Amino acid sequence: MLSILRKARLKDRELRILMLGLDNAGKTTIVKRIMKEDINTVSPTLGFIIKTIDFMGYKLNIWDVGGQRTLRSYWRNYFEKTDCLIWVVDATDRFRLQDCAEELAGLLQQERLLGASLLVFANKSDVAGGMGVQEIREGLKLDEITTHKWTIMPCSAMTGENLQEGLEWVVKDAKERLFLFDCV
Ligand SMILES: Nc1nc2c(ncn2[C@@H]2O[C@H](COP(=O)(O)OP(=O)(O)OP(=O)(O)O)[C@@H](O)[C@H]2O)c(=O)[nH]1
Ligand SMILES: [Mg+2]
Incomplete structure (x- = not known):
């Protein structure tokens, strides 16, 4: 039933993307950069914000x-x-990598997230001395994930690096799944 509903939404070319991470990670700044909004006026998010964009023919x-x-x-x-x-x-937050890993591990155990793919954005790549993708990949134990399709990319909300590429991965992954559904 759930898969039928999901398929219907995929066919409608509509995707629901949940952006999470520790505070100060840069989630809101990334969204603002994607929306071409001013990124200098970001403040901590106390609730949630929904933004809709048209991307590669999909409504995200x-x-x-x-x-x-x-x-x-x-x-x-x-x-x-x-x-x-x-x-x-x-x-740039090596100090909280363990906290970050534990929160992600908790999410991946959630039954209601089992159908979701995982894109890890290693944000703030514009800052020198930050952790590289390999260090984060190991810290978050990404290679041990068997329940979700995943990928990791460095990115920067400041320069815009890889933000488009990240969304492309999301859309391509959704298309592949639609193809799989069509085969069953
Ligand atoms: N240098 C640099 N700073 C960034 C980048 N992305 C975000 N920041 C800064 O990091 C701080 C936190 O950004 P937010 O977008 O508010 O972080 P958040 O993840 O939405 O935080 P919460 O809403 O509290 O969960 C801000 O001062 C941003 O300017 C980036 O790519 N590079
Ligand atoms: Mg925020």
Whole structure:
């Protein structure tokens, strides 16, 4: 039933993207950059923001949810019908990589997120001395993930690096799944 609904939405070319990560990771700045809005006026997200963009012929509904510790218990309210989870990591925040890994591991155990693919954005690549993709990949134990299709990319909300490429991956992945559904 769920897969039929999802297929219907995919056929409507509409995707639901859930953007999560620790506070200060850069989620809202990434969304603003994608929307071509002013990125100098970002403040911590206390609730959530939904933005819709047309991309490669798809309508992407991006849910940007605040990541402060006290807000993380609300994340579960946004799981339903997620096609892709974008997990944003602050590559300059080595100190909280363990915290970041634990939060992601918790999410990947959620039954309602089982159908979602995972795009990890290693954000703030414009800052020298930050963690590289390999370090984050190991820190988050991405290679141990068997339940979700995943990828990791460095990106920067400041320069715009890889933001388009990330969304392309999301859309391509959705298209592949639609193809798979059509085969069953
Ligand atoms: N240098 C640099 N700074 C960034 C980048 N992305 C975001 N920032 C900065 O990081 C800080 C936090 O950005 P936000 O977008 O508010 O982070 P968030 O993940 O939405 O945080 P919460 O809403 O609290 O969960 C801001 O000062 C941004 O300017 C980036 O790619 N490079
Ligand atoms: Mg925010």
